[in-house]
Amino acid sequence: MSKVLNVAIAGLGTVGAEVARQLIENADHFTHQSGRAVRIVAVSARDAEKARGFSMAGVDFCADALALASREDVDVVLELIGGEAGVAYDLVLGALKNGRHVITANKALLAHHGHALAQMAEEAGLTLAAEASVAGGIPVIKMLKESLAGNQITRITGILNGTCNYILSVMQHEHREFADVLAEAQKLGYAEADPSFDIDGIDAAHKLAILAAMGFGTAPALDAVAVRGIRDITRMDMENARDLGCTIRLLGEVERGDSGAISAEIRPILLPLESGLAKIDGALNAVSFAGAPIGAVTVVGPGAGAGATASAVLADVVDLAMGRHSPLFGVPAKSLKQGNSKTTNLSAPTPAHPPGRMEKHFIRLKVYDRPGVLADITAILRGHDISVESINQPSRAEDGVNGAVPVILTTHEVKPKAVAAATAEMAELEAVLAEPVIFPIYHGA
Numbered sequence: 538m539s540k541v542l543n544v545a546i547a548g549l550g551t552v553g554a555e556v557a558r559q560l561i562e563n564a565d566h567f568t569h570q571s572g573r574a575v576r577i578v579a580v581s582a583r584d585a586e587k588a589r590g591f592s593m594a595g596v597d598f599c600a601d602a603l604a605l606a607s608r609e610d611v612d613v614v615l616e617l618i619g620g621e622a623g624v625a626y627d628l629v630l631g632a633l634k635n636g637r638h639v640i641t642a643n644k645a646l647l648a649h650h651g652h653a654l655a656q657m658a659e660e661a662g663l664t665l666a667a668e669a670s671v672a673g674g675i676p677v678i679k680m681l682k683e684s685l686a687g688n689q690i691t692r693i694t695g696i697l698n699g700t701c702n703y704i705l706s707v708m709q710h711e712h713r714e715f716a717d718v719l720a721e722a723q724k725l726g727y728a729e730a731d732p733s734f735d736i737d738g739i740d741a742a743h744k745l746a747i748l749a750a751m752g753f754g755t756a757p758a759l760d761a762v763a764v765r766g767i768r769d770i771t772r773m774d775m776e777n778a779r780d781l782g783c784t785i786r787l788l789g790e791v792e793r794g795d796s797g798a799i800s801a802e803i804r805p806i807l808l809p810l811e812s813g814l815a816k817i818d819g820a821l822n823a824v825s826f827a828g829a830p831i832g833a834v835t836v837v838g839p840g841a842g843a844g845a846t847a848s849a850v851l852a853d854v855v856d857l858a859m860g861r862h863s864p865l866f867g868v869p870a871k872s873l874k875q876g877n878s879k880t881t882n883l884s885a886p887t888p889a890h891p892p893g894r895m896e897k898h899f900i901r902l903k904v905y906d907r908p909g910v911l912a913d914i915t916a917i918l919r920g921h922d923i924s925v926e927s928i929n930q931p932s933r934a935e936d937g938v939n940g941a942v943p944v945i946l947t948t949h950e951v952k953p954k955a956v957a958a959a960t961a962e963m964a965e966l967e968a969v970l971a972e973p974v975i976f977p978i979y980h981g982a
């Protein structure tokens with residue numbers, strides 16, 4: 538490696554432009570911090586003419602991002618384009634094949650191909666680093682790989698998607714409907730024009746798959762993450778949650794059960810208002826690690842945006858410049874265990890929940906307001922050995938059609954499978970007018 542660290546940046550969007558601006562405008566800081574100069578030699582983006590808001594005089598623009606991978610004057614390629622396939626994948630693969638280090642913020646790429654790419658990098662003695670891929674500006678990857686390396690991690694819990702958290706916290710505090718808040722989030726730039734990646738939980742699942750690999754020493758297994766998003770959450774759900782002293786947040790959880798099996802899920806969940814995670818509002822992220830001997834530790838901060846994400850990318854640049862090097866997943870990629878994935882040849886797929894887990898549940902039903910309906914519902918619950926903690930018919934009109942009213946039930950602790958079976962049976966009742974909506978209530982363990 539030359540005395541100067543020569544950098545190529547692919548992608549000059551929200552993240553890439555801020556990384557480039559920092560490296561150019563604060564060059565002295567990086568020289569001081571790293572003990573050597575860090576210089577951008579080339580960049581790539583789709584539009585060569587687009588103004589990026591700062592001068593890139595003396596920096597080559599490559600119309601073909603893949604050309605960055607084979608330039609003789611490049612030590613490290615910063616892949617800040619995005620996407621699990623296409624140019625981002627080809628660029629990272631090409632850079633590693635050509636002996637270039639890679640830094641990326643691309644969680645989709647790593648959730649899908651991280652294991653193979655990490656193995657490639659390690660076999661070639663190269664760095665593949667991705668602090669920015671999970672929780673943006675919060676240094677959760679460094680924490681897991683370094684600060685918590687002496688712990689047996691048992692569980693990682695997180696609010697991992699700022700867009701969902703923004704939408705849910707505005708719904709909570711401003712008593713508004715999902716679609717209305719989503720439209721506003723799109724106008725404010727908190728949500729993409731096509732928001733499905735965020736609101737359907739896929740982005741959070743990518744991040745959870747990466748954290749699971751780092752925390753539990755398994756190859757990332759996106760297929761093994763059970764995913765439910767936030768599209769079906771209504772203002773009324775939020776109001777009903779409040780009546781129960783709770784709010785709703787999209788939570789990612791991965792844990793090692795007593796049998797050693799690892800379960801991972803992204804799902805909306807009722808959180809007691811007094812819990813720490815319920816207080817995470819707006820586009821913030823929060824991640825809690827539980828393990829021994831530490832007990833539990835939670836970190837909170839900005840999970841996305843130009844500044845937060847650039848901060849994480851730049852930390853990887855400084856590490857590389859200083860010669861600090863660690864495997865992507867904390868341990869050598871070839872030592873990661875397979876077996877947390879439905880795509881492997883295991884006879885039993887990984888369970889979404891730890892097999893023994895019991896949770897309280899919130900169930901919302903839309904029913905005809907007539908005698909006998911509640912008796913039918915409670916009979917079904919009894920048939921599945923589910924005991925009811927509360928039953929409520931809120932005065933809020935559901936939609937006023939045909940005398941339909943909401944019924945809100947909460948259960949005592951019960952296996953999620955039993956609730957699924959009971960609500961499937963309820964849905965068959967003639968008096969039940971819509972698919973029951975179910976949310977778990979946070980067990981907090």
Ligand SMILES: NC(=O)c1ccc[n+]([C@@H]2O[C@H](COP(=O)([O-])OP(=O)(O)OC[C@H]3O[C@@H](n4cnc5c(N)ncnc54)[C@H](OP(=O)(O)O)[C@@H]3O)[C@@H](O)[C@H]2O)c1
Nearest residue numbers: 548549550551552582583584602617618619642643841842
């Ligand atoms: N934004 C965040 O808050 C955030 C947070 C954490 C992680 N990340 C990750 O960071 C990465 C970048 O995200 P972003 O938000 O910065 O994306 P973005 O704003 O959409 O920027 C993407 C950049 O890639 C360039 N690009 C697209 N296709 C290209 C191609 N074929 N060749 C060369 N350049 C190409 C675009 O060029 P033009 O500008 O010319 O169109 C643009 O500069 C993604 O992996 C994302 O998941 C983002």
